[in-house]
Amino acid sequence: MNNRQHAQDAYDVVVVGAGAAGLAAALILGRSRRSVLVVDAGEPRNAPAAHMxxxxxxxxxxxxEFLAEVRREVAAYGVELVRDRVTAAEPDGSGAFDVDLEDGGRAHxxxxxxxxxxxxxxPDLPGVAERWGHDVIHCxxxxGWEVRDEAIGVLYSKASGIHQALLFSRLSDDVTLFLDGAAEDDLPDADWQLLAAAGVSVVSGKLDGLVVSGDALSGVRLADGREFARSVFVVAPxxxxxxxLLIALGARTKETPAGPFVDVDPVGLTSVPGVYAVGNAAGxxxxxVNAASAGYRAGATLNGELLHADLERVAERRRGGVFSAEGERAVARAREAHGA
Ligand SMILES: Cc1cc2nc3c(=O)[nH]c(=O)nc-3n(C[C@H](O)[C@H](O)[C@H](O)COP(=O)(O)OP(=O)(O)OC[C@H]3O[C@@H](n4cnc5c(N)ncnc54)[C@H](O)[C@@H]3O)c2cc1C
Structure with a gap:
């Protein structure tokens, strides 16, 4: 991805974000000979992790490495990729959109x-942010496989409950749930029974922070001074x-177990015509792999949608007797996109 100004200002599709989701959409659109601009600020979510x-x-x-490889694939189909941030996207009044970039550029x-x-x-606990993606993990x-059989601590929170502790008990026999000030009574009997069945230990008391030795987590410290040796700590961000951008465009949101997310249909279409949301932006x-799949679906749907919009316009003109050379070319392009 380079920093050059995008080469033209009118595109079939502008993709905002070049993680797996955005790049998969761009790949399919590029392969469909669509003009596509991908704008990416370069902060993919899993960047702290060494491996995917x-x-x-x-x-x-x-x-x-994965993203660099997909960017190469996408660029090979003529898609433009720029390192920048989209600061605003708004309707232009004709069913299309104006997109503002941080560097001052504008695309249509x-x-x-x-x-x-x-x-x-x-969670606001000393040590968590520093070790995030290394030995402080969530998933x-x-x-999980990489930390199998290790001494694993899990942070309890009302929102996440005991689920992560149970999941990680499949991977290690040495899992401890830290209640971090929550009362033992906060956990229903059914939870205690599941924790016992999974062999998960439970430690009450408020946490003070993580203990880091050299470049590795070595333990968990409680406010009362006790320390528990742990090489892995699991949190629920x-x-x-x-x-x-979606909210500013007026996209409807829905409640999910993780909080409000934009409401999309199975192909990623939001409540705003012409605006798709895919990957973690939508769930x-x-x-x-799911983000890539969602991007693929949205890309393919969009190509079909644009194709039909163009063909219907041409057909309409034809019906009105104003069929032109431009219309003929649009039909030819549509045939080509269909592989006919
Ligand atoms: C520590 C960690 C490890 C993980 N490990 C795995 C794993 O091993 N396997 C797995 O399947 N999943 C893993 N995940 C989950 C994975 O990160 C997500 O599933 C994936 O990143 C979602 O892809 P995405 O394309 O939706 O978003 P992202 O990959 O986050 O990409 C979004 C992109 O959009 C850009 N962007 C945001 N706003 C703008 C803007 N206004 N203008 C321009 N660009 C913008 C961002 O900079 C970013 O580059 C992990 C997550 C974390 C936190």
Missing amino acids: HGYPSRDGMPPA ARRLVIATGLVDEL PYCH RMVPRDA AAEQV
């Missing part, structure tokens, strides 16, 4: 794909979608 797991054929690949797009991801708001599918549970 669970993506078939790419299991264990460094996240930055018939459709938008918003793939801006989310921000993990970490058993992303890092508050996952906040980067949805400012907290989207892992890399």
